[in-house]
Amino acid sequence: MSLHPGVFVNRTLNMKRINYIGLDMDHTLIRYKTSNFEKLAHNVMLKKLVEQQGYPESVLKLKFDYSRAIRGLVIDKNKGNVIKLSRHAAIRASYHGLNRIDYKKQKTLYKSTYIDLGDSNYDPVDTSFSISFATLFAQLVDLKDHSENHTLPDYATMATDLAVVLDQAHRDGSIKDVIRNNIEDYIIKDQEIVDGLERFKKHDKKVFIATNSDYAYTKLLLDYAITPLLKEHDHWSDVFEFTITLAQKPKFFTDNTPFLKVNPDDGSMTNVTGKVEKGGIYQGGCANRLTSDLNLDADEILYIGDHIYGDILRLKKDCAWRTALVVEELREEVDQFQKAQTTTEKINHLMAEKVPIERKLDDLISDQIENDHQNHKDKIKKLTEDIQEIDKSLSPLIKEHDQFFNPYWGEVFRAGIEESYFAYQVERFACIYMASLGDLFKQNPRTYFRSHRKSMAHEV
Ligand SMILES: [Mg+2]
DSSP: OOSSTTEEESSOEEGGGOOEEEEOTBTTTBEEOHHHHHHHHHHHHHHHHHHHHOOOGGGGGOOOOGGGOOTTOEEETTTTEEEEEBTTSBEEEEEETTEEOOHHHHHHHOSSSBOOTTSTTEEEOOSTTHHHHHHHHHHHHHHHHHOSSOOSOOHHHHHHHHHHHHHHHHHSSHHHHHHHHTHHHHEEOOHHHHHHHHHHHHTTOEEEEEOSSOHHHHHHHHHHHTGGGOSSOSSHHHHOSOEEESOOTTHHHHSOOOEEEEOTTTOOEEEOOSOOOTTOEEEEOOHHHHHHHTTOOGGGEEEEESOIIIIIIHHHHHOOOEEEEEOTHHHHHHHHHHHTHHHHHHHHHHHHHHHHHHHHHHHHHHHHHHHTOOTTHHHHHHHHHHHHHHHHHHHHHHHHHHTTSBTTTBOSSEETTEEBHHHHHHHHHOSEEESOHHHHHTSOTTOEEOOOOOOOGGGO
C-alpha cells in the first residue's frame, strides 16, 4: 500500500521545504468535464475549417469520439498516421486515419522502428486539446481516403490547418464564449480542492496562480468554482498570494518578460516598477523575476500543472522550481489496472509455463545442430506444439487485458511491456504526479515524499 495514496513520487520532495505553490488554472486548479470540453473544441475546429479554410461542408458530419485518442500520441503529418510510442520512441501502435496498421505494413512504412522526434514531420500532440486534435486529424485522413470529391488538401496541410484553427479558437474566444454561457456543462466545482487551498494556507503555504488564460476568463472560472465553495475566506483573491494571467508558458519559465499589473475593476494594465506584491493581479512576467522578487531559492517553489510541455518539461529544463503534474487519466488507469489484475495473473501464469519450454526447445535444437543428429525430432515437435497451445490461450487474454483500457490505444502509461513515451516524460520531468490536485491536498502539508529505489536490469 502506498504511503501517500493518490500521489506518485518520481523524485524526493519535502513539502516542509516548499513555501510557495504555483498553480496552473485550466485542468489543474479548475477541473473540466473533459469529454464535453474536447467535443466543443472538435466542433469549433470543424466550423472554422469550413468557414475559414474552405473545407467542404461534408466535414461537419464528423462526430466526436472521445475514445479515438489518448494523450501522448504523435502525428505523422506526411503519411496521415497517428502513432503511439514507447519510452525509447519506438512505434508500438499506429493508425492510418481510423484504420489500424498491422505490424507487417508498419515495418514496410517505417524502415526503423524508432521515430526521430526532432523531425518536423512528426508532431507530438501536446496541445491543450490533444484528444480532439488527434481524433479530428484521423477522421479527416479517413474522409479524404474514402470520399469521392477530392477537395480535401494533403495530409500534412490538414495537420497545419488544424493547428491554425485551434490557435484561432483560443484567441478569438470562440471556445471560451461557449463556456461562459454554459459554464455548468464544462466546469466541475470541486470542494476537495477548495478545502485543500484553505488548509494549506493555514500551514503558511503561499499559493499563487500562473495561467495562460486572460484575466476575464480567469475571473469567470474562479468566481464560479472557487469563491462560492470557500468556508474561511470571502473571495478567491483572499486565498491566492497573487494571480498571474496570460503567463505565456512555457516562455514564462525561460524568458525575461516584464510583469504588467492588472486593475481588477476594469482590466486595465500598468507597468510594474517595484516587486511583485501580495494580492496583485498580473499579466505576463517570468519565473526568474518572481523567484528573485520573492527572495526565494528556486527549490522552495513547487509548480503544479497538467500540460507536459507547457507546464512541466520546459520548466524542468530551464528553471529549478520543483514540479508536480496532474494527469486526470490516471484515476481510471489505476482503477482499470486493478480490474485487469485477474487477467494479468493468467497471462503471467502462462508466460511462466512458456519460458522453460522455450528454453528446453532451444537446448534440444542446439544439441541437434552442434552434434549433427536428429535424436530429438519427436521431442522438438511436441515442445513446439506445446508452445503453440500456450500462444493460442495467450492471445485472447492479451486482447481481454487491452479491453480494460482504451479500445484503440490501450494504456496511457504503457506501450506493451515497456512504458509509453508519455509515461517516460512524466517520469523524467515531474517530481510527483497525481490524478487531481485534490489528491495532493489530502496529504499532510508537511509530507516528505520519498521515491522508491528504482532497479536497473542487472539488479533484479
Ligand atoms: Mg492547464
